[in-house]
Amino acid sequence: MQKFFKPFSKSLFNVSKRYISVGETIPHVNLKLVEWKNGEYATTVLDSHSAFANQRVILIGFPGAFTPSCENVHLPEYIKRAAELKADGTDKIFAMSVNDPFVLGAFAKKLAAGDAITWIADGNGEFTKALDAGVDLSGPGLGFRSRRFTMIIENKKVVEFNDEKGPQMTDLSRVVSVLSQLGKLKKKK
Amino acid sequence: MRSTLRLMQKLKVGDKLPAANVHIGVPPVAVNFAEKFGKGRVLVFGVPGAFTPGCTKTHLPGYVKDSAKIRAKFGVNEIVCIAVNDVFVLEAWSMKYDPKQTVTMVSDAVADFATKSGLKVDLPVLGGIRSSRFALIAEDGVVKNLFEEPDGKGLSCSLSESLLAKL
Numbered sequence: 001m002q003k004f005f006k007p008f009s010k011s012l013f014n015v016s017k018r019y020i021s022v023g024e025t026i027p028h029v030n031l032k033l034v035e036w037k038n039g040e041y042a043t044t045v046l047d048s049h050s051a052f053a054n055q056r057v058i059l060i061g062f063p064g065a066f067t068p069s070c071e072n073v074h075l076p077e078y079i080k081r082a083a084e085l086k087a088d089g090t091d092k093i094f095a096m097s098v099n100d101p102f103v104l105g106a107f108a109k110k111l112a113a114g115d116a117i118t119w120i121a122d123g124n125g126e127f128t129k130a131l132d133a134g135v136d137l138s139g140p141g142l143g144f145r146s147r148r149f150t151m152i153i154e155n156k157k158v159v160e161f162n163d164e165k166g167p168q169m170t171d172l173s174r175v176v177s178v179l180s181q182l183g184k185l186k187k188k189k
Numbered sequence: 190m191r192s193t194l195r196l197m198q199k200l201k202v203g204d205k206l207p208a209a210n211v212h213i214g215v216p217p218v219a220v221n222f223a224e225k226f227g228k229g230r231v232l233v234f235g236v237p238g239a240f241t242p243g244c245t246k247t248h249l250p251g252y253v254k255d256s257a258k259i260r261a262k263f264g265v266n267e268i269v270c271i272a273v274n275d276v277f278v279l280e281a282w283s284m285k286y287d288p289k290q291t292v293t294m295v296s297d298a299v300a301d302f303a304t305k306s307g308l309k310v311d312l313p314v315l316g317g318i319r320s321s322r323f324a325l326i327a328e329d330g331v332v333k334n335l336f337e338e339p340d341g342k343g344l345s346c347s348l349s350e351s352l353l354a355k356l
Contacts, residue, residue, distance in 0.1 A: 141298045141299075
């Protein structure tokens with residue numbers, strides 16, 4: 001019922017801060033993907049609709065490669081539990097940040113991520129802006145970045161969106177929350 | 190009108206170092222570039238991107254290796270590397286490729302120095318405006334020598350070995 005009324009309420013109330021909603025299709029943007037292939041990280045360009053079609057994926061948004069929370073806690077726990085996350089119908093784990101492909105490749109190497117994660121190098125922030133998932137971190141000298149968030153996306157549609165609404169990390173964006181949500185999705189089927 | 194024209198002109202020999210807002214160190218400390226490096230002799234080299242091949246395999250290692258020669262020959266008290274990268278990326282890059290920290294890393298994360306100096310290049314593969322590849326020597330805040338790669342990213346006149354040979 002709620003999903004039916006959502007599109008109407010948006011046009012009626014003209015919300016100034018728009019976040020992508022559950023049920024919406026992710027935007028169609030060209031992505032730079034950094035993937036582990038034959039013992040090294042390589043970059044390819046693929047549009048988001050092709051990248052997310054006909055699969056269930058997790059998308060993690062994080063403020064910056066090599067920043068403390070991202071490096072020490074947030075990404076490592078997803079890498080560590082990647083097999084568990086992919087066990088029941090999740091095809092891929094994507095992680096995106098406003099960083100270039102070389103920085104993300106070096107970051108992935110440092111985390112020994114292997115092929116656990118497909119990285120999205122959103123160097124010009126285009127995908128972040130299209131998702132309305134940005135935050136201004138000019139203060140600490142980072143500039144425009146992605147907020148910390150996680151999404152579960154099924155065949156390009158957002159099924160769950162856990163938005164920290166900033167760079168901070170709480171239980172909301174951590175792996176246990178996503179595992180719990182995946183568990184509930186499994187029960188629905 | 191004159192100040193706008195000045196903004197559009199590229200930094201050249203005889204000009205003052207730009208008063209650009211940059212960050213140094215982790216946690217990041219905001220500094221004014223001209224104030225921070227405006228005393229004595231300093232060598233500044235710009236790189237398009239930390240962890241990119243040319244910067245990582247050639248440009249930075251050259252200055253790390255030739256650091257003592259550079260300081261002796263040109264009388265500089267500091268060798269500075271500036272890039273449009275944040276302090277966390279630069280620290281990770283520095284720790285891996287310059288573990289003795291012979292080079293001071295300066296984060297020009299919002300391209301303020303690159304824009305004010307005009308020493309910039311648009312690199313869509315990296316995500317936009319980056320520092321061009323250059324090397325300059327300044328004395329008391331005034332540029333004495335400046336070498337910018339003709340295409341903004343090649344590996345020639347801005348390398349440490351080139352400066353040591355030419356100047």
